[in-house]
Amino acid sequence: ETGVTQTPRHLVMGMTNKKSLKCEQHLGHNAMYWYKQSAKKPLELMFVYNFKEQTENNSVPSRFSPECPNSSHLFLHLHTLQPEDSALYLCASSHPGLGPRGDTGELFFGEGSRLTVL
Amino acid sequence: GNSVTQMEGPVTLSEEAFLTINCTYTATGYPSLFWYVQYPGEGLQLLLKATKADDKGSNKGFEATYRKETTSFHLEKGSVQVSDSAVYFCALTTNAGNMLTFGGGTRLMVKP
Numbered sequence: 089e090t091g092v093t094q095t096p097r098h099l100v101m102g103m104t105n106k107k108s109l110k111c112e113q114h115l116g117h118n119a120m121y122w123y124k125q126s127a128k129k130p131l132e133l134m135f136v137y138n139f140k141e142q143t144e145n146n147s148v149p150s151r152f153s154p155e156c157p158n159s160s161h162l163f164l165h166l167h168t169l170q171p172e173d174s175a176l177y178l179c180a181s182s183h184p185g186l187g188p189r190g191d192t193g194e195l196f197f198g199e200g201s202r203l204t205v206l
Numbered sequence: 207g208n209s210v211t212q213m214e215g216p217v218t219l220s221e222e223a224f225l226t227i228n229c230t231y232t233a234t235g236y237p238s239l240f241w242y243v244q245y246p247g248e249g250l251q252l253l254l255k256a257t258k259a260d261d262k263g264s265n266k267g268f269e270a271t272y273r274k275e276t277t278s279f280h281l282e283k284g285s286v287q288v289s290d291s292a293v294y295f296c297a298l299t300t301n302a303g304n305m306l307t308f309g310g311g312t313r314l315m316v317k318p
Contacts, residue, residue: 092249130210131250131295131308144305178249195242195306197249 091115094179094198102206103169109201111162111179118183120162121195122154125176137162169205176200208233210296210309218315219286227281227312229270229296237298239263239272239279240306244293253281253294286316 092113101107111120122134136144137156151173153165162179180195213228231237238257242250254263259274268283279296296309 094249128310130310133305136305180249194252194255195250197251199247199249 092179092181092196092198094177094201096201097199098202098204100204100206101166101169103171105169106165106167108166109164109177109179109203111164111181111198113160113179113181113196113198115181115196117181117196118159119181120156120159121180121182122162122164123178123180123197125178125200127175131178135164166203169203171205174203174205176202208237208298208300208307210298210307212294212296212309212312214310215293215313216315217312218317221288221316221318222285223316225281225283225286225290225314227294227296227314229279229281229309231277231279231296231298233277233298233300235300237300239270240297240299241268241270241279241281242295242297242308244295244311246292250295286314288316288318290314291316 095110099107118139120137124132124134133146134148135154140156140159151168155163178200179198182195210231240255241253243253244250253268254265254270256263256272259272262269262271270279270281272279291314293311293313295311297306299306
């Protein structure tokens with residue numbers, strides 16, 4: 089148990105569906121992240137939120153829409169996805185970096201949401 | 207830009223064998239280096255880290271030394287167990303915003 093909870097754990101959707109992934113953390117962190125993990129590819133950072141503000145969008149297609157209503161919750165809204173979007177979507181949280189040599193780098197990950205797009 | 211290169215897996219070992227998983231990096235600036243581990247069905251968790259040259263990170267019998275001269279951060283363990291079977295990710299960050307760059311991951315399989 090890392091303190092980061094993702095739901096649902098598994099999701100199957102058609103290309104015309106609209107669905108959402110949810111992430112919740114009770115670790116007191118102010119930074120939250122969405123990563124995509126595909127088979128045989130490096131972990132891809134999608135979005136970063138610091139203090140509820142989006143600070144990074146790593147050229148993610150608009151069919152993925154993040155939402156961060158507060159520092160404890162992060163959503164990923166999915167719309168008109170493609171089969172190649174099937175992957176494990178990982179949420180993570182952390183304290184924002186405290187300085188160049190400060191307490192950086194420890195991300196706390198959820199167990200992921202396994203998405204299959206038919 | 208930043209990049210991390212890991213040896214491709216899977217790495218298959220017998221229990222009590224010695225483990226090395228190679229990791230090399232390129233970075234703009236002075237990176238902090240990390241190893242994360244992903245057990246089956248779980249998310250990633252931090253295994254160890256090192257923030258400056260010649261530092262050695264260690265945890266659960268695993269070690270890695272920050273080698274600036276060879277831009278490497280190889281993961282080692284003297285005697286692996288079946289429970290160490292997992293995917294291991296090398297990663298780095300060069301800024302205060304925890305923007306980690308991950309390697310491709312190396313799957314370790316330990317047989318009894």
